[in-house]
Amino acid sequence: MRTIPFSSPAPGRDPAPRRDAAVGRWLVAVPLHLTLAMGLLAGCASSTASTAPGTDPGPVPGTVTTVSAAPSSSATSGGTPSSTASRTPGSVTTVAPAPSSAPEPSELPVRAVSPPSSAFLALEDLPVAAAGTMSDYDRDALFGGWIDADGDCEDTRNEVLARDLTGVTSADGCRVDTGTLADPYTGATIEFVRGVATSHEVQVDHVVSLGNAWVTGARRLSPADRVALANDPLNLLAVDGPANGSKSDQDASGWLPPNRAFACEMVAVQIAVKSRYSLWVTAPEKTAMAEVLSGCPDQQLPGGIPFGDIPGGTGAGLSPAEVPQAPAPEPALAPADVHYANCTAAREAGAAPLLRGEPGYRAALDRDGDGVACE
Incomplete structure (x- = not known):
């Protein structure tokens, strides 16, 4: 049976060329990463460049800005104080929204209400x-x-x-x-x-x-x-x-x-x-x-x-x-002790319908309880 030996460097050969090849590939990749990083830094620099040096753009209206605690020394590298040193470390700054253009209640027009006809x-x-x-x-x-x-x-x-x-x-x-x-x-x-x-x-x-x-x-x-x-x-x-x-x-x-x-x-x-x-x-x-x-x-x-x-x-x-005017009708008065046995009797007497509170009215004659009996 033929024995195949485990792969290893041949006698007398230096494995360094293989390592050199790997290192070369790594070196090629480094410039690419550096290029991306530099691009990101350039973008950050351009976004901050619009703000004048030494000024704070301030919080956006309607937002809450939290300032993290910082060391007591507010100087930046080089000894120049930062523009944000005026805020108290750890404080919360609330910015009110821009005033609304809606009129105040006192400015609203008042509509005149006519009296009932x-x-x-x-x-x-x-x-x-x-x-x-x-x-x-x-x-x-x-x-x-x-x-x-x-x-x-x-x-x-x-x-x-x-x-x-x-x-x-x-x-x-x-x-x-x-x-x-x-x-x-x-x-x-x-x-x-x-x-x-x-x-x-x-x-x-x-x-x-x-x-x-x-x-x-x-x-x-x-x-x-x-x-x-x-x-x-x-x-x-x-x-x-x-x-x-x-x-x-x-x-x-x-x-x-x-x-x-x-x-x-x-x-x-x-x-x-x-x-x-x-x-x-x-x-x-x-x-x-x-x-x-x-x-x-x-x-x-x-x-x-x-x-x-x-x-x-x-x-x-x-x-x-x-114009001939009808005289104001006088309410018909009935004896205080008037009593109608039923609605037929009230109608025959010309008194129906009987309203609650008037002589002759009884709840027994007002079947639907609406205050009008014998209607």
Whole structure:
């Protein structure tokens, strides 16, 4: 068997050349490392060169600078004091951020707040209660028809037509025959012509419908006061017939005019009528009215609305002071010991609905506990 000897220097050969080769490779690598180190030093020198000698650039606003403890001698090599020797060793320097450009609270503009309008204040004064029943409602029997309040041969309907239409003509001075209506409910222009087939195109609406008035307190009014309410010019408007039909007996929570620009004025009239005749509003009705008035904070409460003149007619028109005003209703007083066995008895006596605190009210009759019994 042939034996292969362990590799070793051949006899008589010097291993130095191998070491010399390794050393040579190391020497070649040294300049490369030195070159990189010198480059890093040059970069540091360039970054500090922008700072003027002997000055401290100071901390960046909004940062916290910590100065490490240093020997008591602050001199650098060469005996020249360092520019950072003014900071106390071990101290923390906090630099406040740059001042904001936002105005101080005292510099902010103050927006003037207008006081509540008379319409909104009157709404707040109206009592809130649930609506009564319409099971006993009979419009003609309870409120009557049109009357001639000033004896000038024009009934209330024709007085309102003469007031609200323009270009009115009348053959006899007692009835409006033709005219032009700028309808407040729809914004449309309607040419009115009296006749069986055309008169219904323009109707006179009770802004607070008589049905709504009945279920919100009108049942407590005297018959004369109910007739006054039905003929009060404050509560009457000449309007588009179909729009009036869609409104029917609904309050503001159920119906507002298609012409939303008139909603504020309509709601203000309803509030004025309910205030004049001591009627109440339901909670949904009050909410709807308040929402409408929020869009017109300056809406005022209307006063008496005078009738207009009819060209060639006998009516001279009425000033606001001369408009027939319904007398302020007097609250119906019942004996202190009044007692109704049930709501049927209260309705038969014409006292329903019964409000909490009034004679005849009992919690047993107020099934839903809302303060209104036998509604």
